[in-house]
Amino acid sequence: MATHDEHPSPSLDLASLAEFLSATANTPEVINAAAQLATAATPTHTADYDTAARALADAIAATTSPALFADAAQQFLSSSGLLEAAGERxxxxxxxxxxxxxxxxTGPEVLRAADALEVSTQLRLGGWAPRWDLFALLAAYDGTGSATYARAAMRVVQACFEQWPEAGDLLPVAYRIAELSDDDAESVSSSDSGVMFARVALLQALRAVDHETALRHIDDALVALAAAVAHDNRPDAHVTANIARLIQGLIQTQTVDSVIASGLADGVRELRHLRYARGHWTGDVSGTTWATWTLLADRLTGAQQRFAEPSWLHAVPIIDDLVDLYRTSGSYAGLRRNDDGRAVEVLVAPVIENGFAGEVGLFNVLRQRVAEMEAAAADGTxxxxxxxxxxxxxxxxDAAARRLAAGKPVRDPKAAAGAEPPADRDNPDDTGEAGAEGRLWAATRRRYRTKLASASLLVNRALERIWSDLQASADYRDLDDLADAVDLITALLMTFLYDRSSIGPSEARYLFDASASEEDLARDLRTFVRGSGYLHGVDTEVRHVAGGRVDMRFSFPGFNLYVELKQDSSEEPVPDKTSYVNQAATYQAAEPRVGFLLVLKKTPKKTPSVSVNNWAQIVETTDADGAPRHVVAMTLAGARTIPSDM
Known part of the structure; x- marks a missing residue:
């Protein structure tokens, strides 16, 4: 067997390993075997691999040492091959x-049971085993016994409720644990339970069917947080409290309290710095959380001017961004089983598909689509x-806004009933609806589905990589105002790319046109920025420079940031287009030394979509004085083929 320091052999004898595994329980070899099998997995499993994976599952289950069990189980949970072969087992x-x-x-026996509970939950959150047996086990737990197990049970109940609304029946178990903990100083702390119950209550508010119910749950969340906010300097507690207070104010008066907004800003920055995670199995998703906050912060900056006259049209975008911040700050990375039984790496976040927050989200994308149409009409495009x-x-x-204000679904179900023929799922331009109303709701539904998927692990990783690579820029690293502005533009452009990645010809025909120009890209980006409602008070003027070249300038107090726009039909990757990169860097001659390049890359017909991870790269170049400049080089696929023609 290989040691920890050895790399698995490409000619791993799976049959011998499966036989060997029967004797590895309670030895470090079970961890070595898990690492070897995780590395040896291939897209096409062999019978020998599946046999070895099942033997590993048996060996892990037979391991009584908590430390060995936890390490081996995490190796298993991080391997798509092992999960596909033996996750259910x-x-x-x-x-x-x-x-x-x-x-x-004994202490080790308690810890082993607690770890088994959490591993069982992770497997069910990923869809690798049915959840109902887990629900039955939790429902029967009376909350007594070891604090170690009780804390694990609390985390598991919260995780289940965040993913499955029907797990609300398990919440009494968590309350029972908390009540018993009040008499046991070594059990679950009041601060931990307070934050957990607050996030649960806030989620209940977001899933509520009407405003009154939502407000009652928000009150419950603030009561639960009182001790943690007053006595503990916990960024997660302060962020949750301020999200709750802002949503409460927006529902009641459609206004934003600037003091609360400032407190939220401080909390999110500390949350990012500490990389706080809800439970010890959770992964770091700071990229998505920070992107969500960056866009929300811009929205809040202009809130006071926009709220001179309270309006749901103004309140909804901020509520929607607050919901996104709640979800991303409680998300983690994991492998989930898809319909084909394959493991797909995803961000697992609280599920909010129906209720108050769902209606707010649907109305917000409707509002944005109409705002884009208004912006295009005003521009003559x-x-x-x-x-x-x-x-x-x-x-x-306007009718949807009135319905939302009255606590009703934004789309009258009677108006929609029976009016929609089935759509062709392979053709994004076939909406299944006709007429002006049909086209609007079809675009809204498409964008809403995209938004629900916006907690993308690939987007999260791309953002983390971009911001990490930008640390090479002294200006970005040392100037806080510049870093915030660059983060905002990066998040906004990634949102634009993500949205346009799933759009059809009816909404952006130029993306399917081989003769599209950079002017088409400029008009679409400008319309998107204006329609999104971000960058309030920022100049997004499209300027024609040097014989027709089109750029976009974002003006901030004391400096400008530029986006150089190009169209390209060559096979050369955008980061390797030296002339384009140098042009983008040139605009920063008298400005901070960070710029943006966005290229409409025309691909040959029937070419598959580019991976999200390749949408953006940081390119370093030097100016005439030899000083480094950095360009965020981004790619938007053009000349696309609709799926039905692939």
């Missing part, structure tokens, strides 16, 4: 070991269909 075996330990259990549809779209938006 491990899930069933380990849950049987997750029952509450008896009064005479709207299509004939958009101009014809705009009056109807405005009426629909």
């Amino acid at each position: 491990l899930g069933v075996k380990v849950l049987a070991q997750a029952t509450p330990p008896g009064a005479g259990a 709207a299509t004939a269909d958009e101009l014809a549809d705009l009056p109807v779209a405005i009426d629909i938006r």
